[in-house]
Amino acid sequence: MSAALRTPPRLAPDTLRVTPLGGLGDIGRNMAMLEVDGQILLIDCGVLFPEDDHPGVDLILPGFEVLADRLDDVVGLVLTHGHEDHIGAVPYLLRQRRDIPLIGSRLTLALVREKLREHRLRDTDYRTVEDGQRVTFGAFDLEFVAVNHSIPDALAVFVRTAAGTVLHTGDFKMDQLPLDGRITDLRAFARLGEEGVDLLMVDSTNAEVPGFTTPERDIAPALERVFARSTQRLIVACFASHVHRVQQVLDAAVKHGRKVVYVGRSMVRNMKVASDLGYLHVPGNTLIELKDIENHRPEDVVIISTGSQGEPLSALSRMANREHPVIDLERGDTVVLASSLIPGNENAVYRVINGLAKLGATVVHKGNAMVHVSGHASAGELLYCYNILRPRNVMPVHGEVRHLIANGALAEATGVPADRVVLAEDGTVVDLARGRARVVGQVDCSYIFVDGSTVGDVSETALTDRRILGEEGFISVVAVVNTRSGRLISGPDIHARGFHEDATVFDPVAGQITRALEDALGDGVTDAQRLQQVIRRTIGRWVNTSYRRRPMIVPTVVTV
Numbered sequence: 001m002s003a004a005l006r007t008p009p010r011l012a013p014d015t016l017r018v019t020p021l022g023g024l025g026d027i028g029r030n031m032a033m034l035e036v037d038g039q040i041l042l043i044d045c046g047v048l049f050p051e052d053d054h055p056g057v058d059l060i061l062p063g064f065e066v067l068a069d070r071l072d073d074v075v076g077l078v079l080t081h082g083h084e085d086h087i088g089a090v091p092y093l094l095r096q097r098r099d100i101p102l103i104g105s106r107l108t109l110a111l112v113r114e115k116l117r118e119h120r121l122r123d124t125d126y127r128t129v130e131d132g133q134r135v136t137f138g139a140f141d142l143e144f145v146a147v148n149h150s151i152p153d154a155l156a157v158f159v160r161t162a163a164g165t166v167l168h169t170g171d172f173k174m175d176q177l178p179l180d181g182r183i184t185d186l187r188a189f190a191r192l193g194e195e196g197v198d199l200l201m202v203d204s205t206n207a208e209v210p211g212f213t214t215p216e217r218d219i220a221p222a223l224e225r226v227f228a229r230s231t232q233r234l235i236v237a238c239f240a241s242h243v244h245r246v247q248q249v250l251d252a253a254v255k256h257g258r259k260v261v262y263v264g265r266s267m268v269r270n271m272k273v274a275s276d277l278g279y280l281h282v283p284g285n286t287l288i289e290l291k292d293i294e295n296h297r298p299e300d301v302v303i304i305s306t307g308s309q310g311e312p313l314s315a316l317s318r319m320a321n322r323e324h325p326v327i328d329l330e331r332g333d334t335v336v337l338a339s340s341l342i343p344g345n346e347n348a349v350y351r352v353i354n355g356l357a358k359l360g361a362t363v364v365h366k367g368n369a370m371v372h373v374s375g376h377a378s379a380g381e382l383l384y385c386y387n388i389l390r391p392r393n394v395m396p397v398h399g400e401v402r403h404l405i406a407n408g409a410l411a412e413a414t415g416v417p418a419d420r421v422v423l424a425e426d427g428t429v430v431d432l433a434r435g436r437a438r439v440v441g442q443v444d445c446s447y448i449f450v451d452g453s454t455v456g457d458v459s460e461t462a463l464t465d466r467r468i469l470g471e472e473g474f475i476s477v478v479a480v481v482n483t484r485s486g487r488l489i490s491g492p493d494i495h496a497r498g499f500h501e502d503a504t505v506f507d508p509v510a511g512q513i514t515r516a517l518e519d520a521l522g523d524g525v526t527d528a529q530r531l532q533q534v535i536r537r538t539i540g541r542w543v544n545t546s547y548r549r550r551p552m553i554v555p556t557v558v559t560v
C-alpha cells in the first residue's frame with residue numbers, strides 16, 4: 001500500500017490536501033494536516049509510546065518536521081479528545097510556535113493545560129468549543145459533533161472548505177447507553193451525510209472486531225463481584241484518563257464502604273481536573289490521600305492506580321516487584337486490571353501480572369473477567385457509520401496496517417468503490433478535488449524520538465548502544481600507567497553494571513589485563529588510546545569466552 005516515495009506537486013487551486021503525519025501504521029502519535037489555499041489546519045498531535053526495541057526513548061512524536069517552515073501558515077490545531085496519543089505531542093509542537101490556537105472541548109483543553117504547565121509553556125491560545133458549535137479558522141469552517149469514547153467530551157470534526165469537506169471521527173464508539181448519557185450524535189452524522197462528506201477519516205482500531213462494542217456499564221457486574229469477594233486490599237488499575245471507569249470503581253467503593261485513594265501522578269492530576277469540571281462525581285468523605293493509607297485497614301480502602309500497561313516505573317509495577325514505598329501486597333489481596341492491552345505492551349503487562357500472582361494476589365483482568373470494554377467502534381458500528389454518512393471517499397486512520405485494511409474492506413462492503421478507499425500511511429499526501437481523493441505523493445514522516453528533554457537527537461547509533469547496555473550490560477576499566485617505567489601504577493579497576501553483581505568475578509581477568517598492558521608498554525606503546533584498545537580486546541575476549549556476552553566496554557587509561 002506504499003505510495004511511490006515522490007515529492008507531491010504544488011497544491012493546485014480548489015484542492016484540499018490531506019496528509020496524515022502519524023497514527024497510520026501504529027496505534028499512537030495521531031496527527032493529520034489539512035491544507036487549502038496556503039492555509040493549514042492540524043487535527044490532533046499525539047505521542048506514541050516506544051516499545052522494547054527503543055530503550056531509553058520516552059516518546060515518539062508525529063512527523064511534524066514537515067511543517068518546520070510552514071508553521072506560520074497554521075490557523076489552528078483541533079484536539080479531538082484528551083488521550084495522550086492525541087494531545088501528548090502538543091508541547092513539542094508549541095515549542096516551535098507558541099501561539100497556535102488550540103481548539104477542543106472543555107475537558108480536552110483542561111488536560112492540555114495541565115500538560116503545558118508541566119512543560120512550562122505559557123501564552124497558549126485556547127479556543128474552547130462544544131458539540132454542535134460551528135467556528136471558522138481561516139479557510140476552514142469547523143463543526144463539532146459529539147462522539148462517545150473512553151474519555152468524556154470527545155469530538156468529531158466536520159471541516160468545510162471551498163475545495164471540499166472532511167469528516168474526521170476522532171476516536172469513537174457508539175455506546176447507546178453511556179454512563180454520562182452523551183451518545184455519538186448519529187443525527188448530526190446523518191445531516192452531514194445529506195450535505196455531503198467528500199472524505200471520511202475514520203477510526204480503525206476495532207475494525208477487525210465483529211459486531212458491536214459492549215456498553216461501558218456492562219462491566220459493573222464484574223466489578224461488583226470483585227468488590228463482594230475481596231476481603232483484603234483491593235487495587236484497580238486503569239487508564240488515568242478513563243473518567244467513567246474510575247466513576248464506576250468509585251460508585252462500587254462507596255457501596256461497599258471502602259475509601260478511595262488515587263495512586264500515580266497522572267491519575268491524581270486527571271481525576272482532580274475531571275471532578276473540578278464536573279465530569280467525575282466524588283461523594284464527600286470518599287477520597288483519602290496515600291500518605292494517610294496507614295490509618296485505614298486494607299479492607300476499607302480501594303486503590304485506583306496507573307500502570308495498567310505494565311509501565312516499568314508505574315505504581316503497579318513497583319508493587320509487583322515489592323518496590324513500592326508504601327503499598328506492600330500480601331497473599332489474598334486482589335488486583336484488577338480494568339484496561340485494554342495495547343499491542344506492543346503484552347510482555348510488560350504479563351510481567352506485572354506474573355509478579356502480582358507470585359506475591360499471592362488474585363489478578364482479575366480482561367482475560368478472565370469482563371472488567372474492560374473497548375473505547376472504539378467495532379465493525380458493526382463502523383458499518384452503520386458508512387451507511388449513515390455515505391462518504392464519497394474514505395481514509396481509514398488510527399490503526400496498525402491490518403486495522404486500516406479491515407476498515408477499508410468495511411467501507412467497500414457498504415458500497416464505497418474500491419478506488420475511493422485511500423489506504424494511506426504516515427506521510428501519504430492525498431489531494432481532494434471535485435469530490436475525488438487521489439494519492440499524489442509522500443513526505444518524510446519518520447519517528448522523532450524524545451529522550452528526556454531533548455527532541456530528535458537520539459540517533460539509531462545511540463539506540464544500538466542502549467540496546468547493548470540493556471541486554472548485555474556495561475563494564476568500565478580504569479588503569480593508570482607510567483609510560484617511562486612501563487609499569488602499572490594503579491588498577492585495573494573494573495566496574496560493571498547490568499552484567500554481574502559480584503565484582504570478584506573479574507579477578508581472573510584483572511591479571512590478564514595487567515600482563516597485556518605491561519607487554520604493550522614493553523613494546524613501546526605509550527599512546528593512551530592504543531592502551532585502551534589493549535584493555536578492550538583482553539576483557540572483551542574473556543567476557544565473550546567465559547560468559548558468551550558482549551557488554552559495552554569502556555576502558556580508560558591515564559598515562560603519567
Ligand SMILES: [Zn+2]
Pocket residue numbers: 081083149150171375
Ligand atoms: Zn482515544
Ligand SMILES: [Zn+2]
Pocket residue numbers: 030083085086171398
Ligand atoms: Zn487514540
